Amino acid sequence: MPRRRNERLREQIVDAAYRLFAERGYHQTHVSTIAAELQLGHGTFYRYFENKLAIFVAVIDRVIARLSEVTVGDPPGAESAAAYREQVERIGARLFDVFTGDPHLARIVLVEAVGIDELVSARVEAAFSIMAAVTRAYLEHGVARGFLRAELDCERTARLINACILEGARGVLRAESGARSEEGARWRSAAIALLFEGVGGGAGAPGST
Structure with a gap:
């Protein structure tokens, strides 16, 4: 007891x-x-x-635990392009919601943790590395199944996608409270479209005029 x-x-x-x-x-x-x-x-x-820094590290560790829970019960495993896209949308929404669903978490990671201490910086980098590993695993599955380009740089693409998620979270948190749900949906939709459709529209493809 x-x-x-x-x-x-x-x-x-x-x-x-x-x-x-x-x-x-x-x-x-x-x-x-x-x-x-x-x-x-x-x-x-x-x-x-021991001190204030120790309690802040405990707070960051809680954030890491939250991020680690995102893919529980939903590992990469889609067997069709449609199912793969649905799963990527689902996991992306979960990562996005971790930040937008809890403004405290977003502020701690994106604002308060910056430049405090090397230990805190290492913890924050660990949190971002967890996000990158999650995203990379789904990209690698997409490449292996032929849903994504074979030459895709999964490591760097994963971190770029996560940067989009973090910027989207910042955008949602800047919006008026009553508009955040709609704003979040627009950011998620834009990120998925960027991943699967790109932005070129064919104009920059080899052989195009």
């Missing part, structure tokens, strides 16, 4: 820090801010976390 109580309190501290870092910013949030939010003594806080 004491162990469960300790785990529950630790999660409550991370919950409060997660929200405060997003709302107030890393530099404007202090250990005293988090402790006051939960009506904890400083000594209690320090039993769980």
Whole structure:
């Protein structure tokens, strides 16, 4: 029972820090801010976390866990071009929704985590690497099944696609709250069209005039 109580309190501290870092910013949030939010003594806080940086790393680790859950139960495996496109749309929407569905997460990763500490930078890079690995796996499956070009650079294309997702998330979060659902749908549609149809329209194809 004491162990469960300790785990529950630790999660409550991370919950409060997660929200405060997003709302107030890393530099404007202090250990005293988090402790006051939960009506904890400083000594209690320090039993769980060494300092503010340690709690921020725990917050980033929560983000990484969220990203790791995106493809659970939906590994690459489509056997037709239509099914492949549907699966890519589904996974892309999940990655997109991780950021747009939780404005706190987007702000922490895209704003607050920038330039704080080498350890934090490494954690954020780990989060982006998870996203890249997820996207790359689906691209590699598409290449293997003949749904995508055989010479496709899956590693770099995966990171470019994820950059589109992150920029789309920024665009949605900048929109008025009542327009975010429609804006999100437009960003997802544009990203899928870019992946499967491209933007050339045939004008730049070899032999075109």
